[in-house]
Amino acid sequence: MRTSESFKIAIRAIIGNGLRSALTMLGILIGVGAVIMLVAVGNGSSVAVQKQIQALGTNTLIVNRQGGFGPAAGGRSRAGTVSRTTDLTMKDVTALRDKNANPDIKAVAPTLMAQSVTGAYQGSTYSPNQFIGTSAEYAEIRNYKAASGQFFTNDDVDNHARVVVLGQTVVTNLFGTGVDPVGQVVKFGNINMTVVGMLAIKGSNGAQDQDDVAMAPITIVQDSFSGVSTSLNNITVEAKSRGVMDAASAEITATLLGTHRITNGSPDFSVLNQGTLLATSSSTNQVFTVLLGAVAAISLLVGGIGVMNIMLVTVTERTREIGIRKAIGATKGDILTQFLVEAVLLSVLGGLVGVAAGLIGSTFKVVGVTPAFGVAVVVGLFFGIYPANRAASLRPIEALRYE
Secondary structure, eight states: OOHHHHHHHHHHHHHHTHHHHHHHHHHHHHHHHHHHHHHHHHHHHHHHHHHHHHTTOSSEEEEEEOOOOSSSTTOEEEETTEEEESSOOHHHHHHHTOTTTOTTEEEEEEEEEESSOOEEETTEEEOOSEEEEEOTHHHHHTTOOEEEEOOOOHHHHHTTOOEEEEOHHHHHHHHOTTOOOTTOEEEETTEEEEEEEEEOOOOBOSSSBTTSEEEEEHHHHIIIIIOTTSOOSEEEEEESSGGGHHHHHHHHHHHHTTTBOEETTEESEEEEEHHHHHHHHHHHHHHHHHHHHHHHHHHHHHHHHHHHHHHHHHHHHTHHHHHHHHHTTOOHHHHHHHHHHHHHHHHHHHHHHHHHHHHHHOOSOOOOHHHHHHHHHHHHHHHHHHHHHHHHTOOHHHHHHOO
């Protein structure tokens, strides 16, 4: 029997038992659709997390204080002739900017958060979620771009200039939607500050609105809001490349150990390596995606068992037909091909609809369409072999006598 004839017989059998065929394909449909959607969810979640981390900056390392060291966190002590402190200071920033001691560091920026600073403009008031005192390098390190105007310069920092850069959430609340605030004067606290730039939209990083921010030279923030003696919240560092981030981290540690305390074998500061964070996040999300795919594959397995069950019923119902075909010359291979083709067609049709359902139901980038469809074909072959072999192995005389 030719393969084309096997296809015709299989199609007639599927159409002739429409409801049963539809229910059989439903299991494959659900399995394939679930595999695509859940793998897509896993991959989409991974991409979202990676973007949130990368939004923090390129090749970024963040130096944070470790609280609770010594008799008073943030206090100072003397050890020999070297002053050691738990604070992060501008002296630390200067030390990290030394290219000879830190050849793998590209840029360094201090970060000082002023608390509860309210801006006022023509009767409108708003308190930014973050009011940051920093240097000009901060914009480059943290990937902030100006939508209008420009970021302040290090000359502004040196001159204690009363200038500020605003995120778009702050602009909307103080000026209204679609207004360019550059050149306007906003009163923050008790001082008037000129808006020199409006930041491009960055959106949320998962924890906070990155556009709900105001940035000013650290010198004016120290003068007017926090005080010169207040410890920096952190120091943001950019390594020269992704490949030297570990080396840059080691250089930061070596530089700061000269003036910082070591308690119980650990320094009073920590260095957060964004590269390590990205690698850990990627590994975790890969495991998460595999688990989701494994759960979805169970549905596909159940669909395959359904195909085998229906094919076994089909073989039993068509025993006399099989006997007649073998009696008039059909070989074991012909019968085997006929039932395998039917099983594969059921799986392929279910797989095609499952792929469509998975694509429609997924809102993330789908990367598993082809593998999932291929698995549907394999499922049809695997679970169709036993029923097809059983049909092909029937002896003609026994099949003809079957009632």
